[in-house]
Amino acid sequence: MNAVKLTSTLTFRLGTLGAVLTDRFSARLAAHDLKPKHVGLLAVLDSGAAASQLDVARIMNVAPSLVVSLADRLEELGAVRRERDPADRRRQVLTLTAEGRDLLAACARAAAELDAELLEGLDQDGAETLRATLGTLARRTGLPAD
Amino acid sequence: MNAVKLTSTLTFRLGTLGAVLTDRFSARLAAHDLKPKHVGLLAVLDSGAAASQLDVARIMNVAPSLVVSLADRLEELGAVRRERDPADRRRQVLTLTAEGRDLLAACARAAAELDAELLEGLDQDGAETLRATLGTLARRTGLPAD
DNA sequence: CTTCATCATTCAAGTCCTGAACGATTTGGA
DNA sequence: TCCAAATCGTTCAGGACTTGAATGATGAAG
Structure with a gap:
């Protein structure tokens, strides 16, 4: 029967492992008052793949409205700048600041530290x-x- | 600097990948009206590692109160049996039924099907x-x- | 047999996220 | 040129999921 x-x-292993690691990462991030998704947004911007908030939402697989609140927080921290695209004033262009x-x-x-902890002893x-x-x-x- | x-x-890759896979799994499970955690509970019981609900909660890394509702649902489906431990009547012993x-x-x-889809083309x-x-x-x- | 710990349960609350509604802007025809 | 439809960002109410505190039942230790 090939049980x-x-x-x-x-599917199951990556799911459960991922949940644990995300929790750990989240705990580390608490010091900065950030959630993993905030950092994910920073990473998207850093990759240069995105420009508008909607782009970011699509890449991150989240609702556009969530990007609004993530960006709000990051802007408040001075990590990102938010500017209207002159070529299309509907779009908000997010850019990483030096602080970001x-x-x-x-x-x-x-x-990376969590990685090291996880891999300790592994070849x-x-x-x-x-x-x-x-x-x-x-x-x-x-x-x-x- | 070793950036x-x-x-x-x-940490990040497993986190994001895990989230996507869990979503996909969740979608598949919708047909059975189950969530991944329900299935996780079944798996814990199947492994034979657990007995009481508290054991299950510890293994699954969730609050005991959550196990109550998960078990409620599974009992309702006839997938698990819930019996007081005769040796310690505080404990609820969960056991997998044939249906379970x-x-x-x-x-x-x-x-496994999702796995195949994910690995398609990988050596x-x-x-x-x-x-x-x-x-x-x-x-x-x-x-x-x- | 009294006191304290343990287990399951209920329940209120918190977090995180989405989808609908809205205003502002752009686009593509009549 | 002007209007209807589409697009983007934003707000907001609501839903899904989870936890922690309070409670009651049971057990263990003195």
């Missing part, structure tokens, strides 16, 4: 393979991956 | 390595992994 064990499916770049770097460092080779494979999957899933 | 790119950290096992199997199959070897590595990480994280 499948739920816990060994990628620093903030993103700090958060990326925090994530270096396996870690690199994992990173690469996940990158491929992220791309195939339409997620920002580099 | 770290956020999107290439496992079938339901879990169906959900595991759905997850078989990489997929198996990925599965194994994630299993290791799950174990190191205190998550149910076989």
Whole structure:
């Protein structure tokens, strides 16, 4: 019958693991009063893939209205600048400020520390393979991956 | 400076990928009127690791009160049986029924289908390595992994 | 047998997110 | 040129999900 064990499916494992890691990341971010999605938004801007808030919403897979509140908070922190696009005054163009770049770097460092903690004891080779494979999957899933 | 790119950290990648996959799984489960956590509970029972609701709560990393409502729903579906432990009448012992096992199997199959979709085009070897590595990480994280 | 801990349950509250409604702006025809 | 429809951002009410505190039942220790 080819019985499948739920816990060994990628769907389930990535889901549960992802939830735990997101929680940990969230805890680290508490110091900055940020949520993972705020940092995700910074990363989208840093990648240069986005311009308008709607672009960001599509890339992040969230409702446009959520981007509004995320951007509100980040603007308040001075991490992003919000300007009307002169060519189309309906669009709000978000750009990363120097502070925003620093903030993103700090958060990326925090994530890297969590990575190290997670991978402790794992062989270096396996870690690199994992990173690469996940990158491929992220791309195939339409997620920002580099 | 060793600048770290956020999107290439496992923390971020596993987090975002996990969220997407959980959404997809959730969509599949809608047919059964179940959420991923319901299925997670079934899996915990199937593993034989748990007995009381509190055990389940600890394993799943959720509040005991949440287990109550999850179990309510599953009992209503006839997927689990709920009995007071004769040796300690405070404890509610959850056990999988035959229907519960079938339901879990169906959900595991759905997850496996999503896996196939996700891995389409990926080399078989990489997929198996990925599965194994994630299993290791799950174990190191205190998550149910076989 | 009294006191304290443990387990399940209920319930109110908090967080996070979405979708509908609105105003401002742009676009594509009549 | 002018108007109808589409697009973008924003606000806001509501829904889904989860937790923590309060309660009652049961058990354990002295």
